[in-house]
Amino acid sequence: MPLPTIEWEGDIKGRIRLIDQTLLPNELKFVYCEDIKSIWHAIKTLMVRGAPAIGIAGAMGVILGIRDIHTKDMDTFLKELRQVVTYLGSSRPTAVNLFWGLTRMERIAQENKKRSVHEIKEALLQEALKIQNEDKIICRQIGENGAGFIKDGNGILTHCNAGGLATADYGTALAVLFRAKEQGKRIHVYADETRPLLQGSRLTAWELMHAGIAVTLICDNMAAHVMKQGKVHGVIVGADRIAANGDTANKIGTYGVSILAKEHGIPFYVAAPVSTFDLSIKSGNDIPIEERSPEEITNGFGRRTAPEGVAVFNPAFDVTPAKNITAIITEKGVIHKPSHESIQYLLGKHTS
Template sequence: MPLPTIEWEGDINGRIRLIDQTLLPTELKFVYCEDIKSIWHAIKTLMVRGAPAIGIAGAMGVVLGVKDIQAKDTDAFLKELKQVTTYLGASRPTAVNLFWGLDRMERIARENKDTSVPEIKEALLQEALRIQNEDKIICRQIGENGAGLIKDGSGVLTHCNAGGLATADYGTALAVLFKAKEQGKHIKVYADETRPLLQGARLTAWELVHAGIDITLICDNMAGHVMKLGRVQCVVVGADRIAANGDTANKIGTYSVSILAKEHKIPFYVAAPVSTFDLSITSGNEIPIEERSPEEITNGFGKRTAPEGVKVFNPAFDVTPASHIAAIITEKGVIHSPSRENIQRLLGTSMR
């Protein structure tokens, strides 16, 4: 059973407990967020990361943010709530699950507008817990739907971390692998280290070792060579935002992996909940790409590895075109050959 990445402790006046993922794999430490600034900082600095987990953190962050709102009437409360969600939304711009979670919280508040302010606060807490519990179910279903794509004896390449640490429970991309193992399939996973913050090395490798799955860690620039050697039969990655046409934003380096997979005729799969789809965006060209601190590259993990004054470009994500993706695995089913029509056929037109 995976460790709980993020949990709410107590009642409406409670706090968030989460694993500080910046310390893994050498130290397993829980940190506690008791106000909105601390959860904003946790999201921004990647103490909590992964699109579904960020959505949960954002929802719980709303509860922290409204604890001290003293508004007497609901109209005034809703105005202050909007300030809370706007503030939290500024923590990370690419992962659409964050905004999906914040939108859900705003909607619940509006639906309870005719009640008292304390009742709205309680409704918000219950909605945040509901989002967390739903994600646990969703992750298991993604694993169930995707495991059929993994053949016994396969070598699987993954990039970044889309396991239990990125969700409420079981992961997205790694859920597919966990379920395949439960079905008795023998798989060998190759995990890209995932520069510059090494989520593959620090997090994915840590999860898979503890799950008893055969895992080999490789540098990002080894992926093509491993494919050429015939050791990889498919690629499975997560996603942070998926456009209406199937273009997918994921951790930087994913696009390069998709090109390598296409060249070697290896199926490239994306595993993500339907909340990761943003149908208001027609293509990946419209997905905002977060740029992070130059120090993540020049001073990785506290040691300078580049000369002072060098210019740095540090996008956190890139976009893989739908034409490179064999299928998108969701809790509602598998979307083969992703396109606007195939996505809408499975999801309908009611998605955000």
């Protein structure tokens, strides 16, 4: 059973408990967030990360932000709620699940605005907990829907971390691997270390080892060599935002892996919940890409590895075009050869 990445403790006056993922694998430490600034900081600094987990953190963060609003005037309350949502949304711009969770919380408040402020606060807490519980079910279904792509004896390459640490329970990309193992399939995972913050080596390798799945850690620039040797039969990654045409934003380096997979004739799968789709964005060209601190590259993990004053470009994500993606695995089903039409068909079928 995966460790709980993020949990709400107590009632409306409670707090958020989360695993500080910046310390893994050397230290397993739980951090407690008791105000909105602390959860904003946790999201911004990647203490909590992964699109679904960020969505949950954002929803729970709303509770921290609104519980001390003491007005009884509904217009004032909704105005201050909007400020809370805007503030939390500024923590990370690329992961659409954050905005999905925040929008969902704001919608619940609007739907209940004829009730008292106290009642709305309680409704918001229940909605945050509902988002978390739904994610657990979603992760399991993604694993079920994707496990059929994994054959006994396969070697699978993954990039970054899309396991239980990135969600409420079981992961997205890693959920497929966990389910395949439960089905008795022997698999061997090649985990890219994922520069510059090493989520593959620090988090993915740690999760897979704890799950009893054979894993070999490789540097990002070794992927082509491993593929050429015939050790990789499939690539599976998560996603932070998927445009209406199937272009997919994921951790920086994913685009390059998709090109390598295409060159070597290896299927490339994306595993993500339907909440990661942003149909308001036509293509990957319009996905906002977060740029992070230069120090993550020049002073990674506290040690300087580059000259003082060197110019640095540090995008946190890149976009893989739909043409490089074999299929997108969701909890609602699998989208083969992603396109605007195939995405609309799956999503429309389950929302009509």
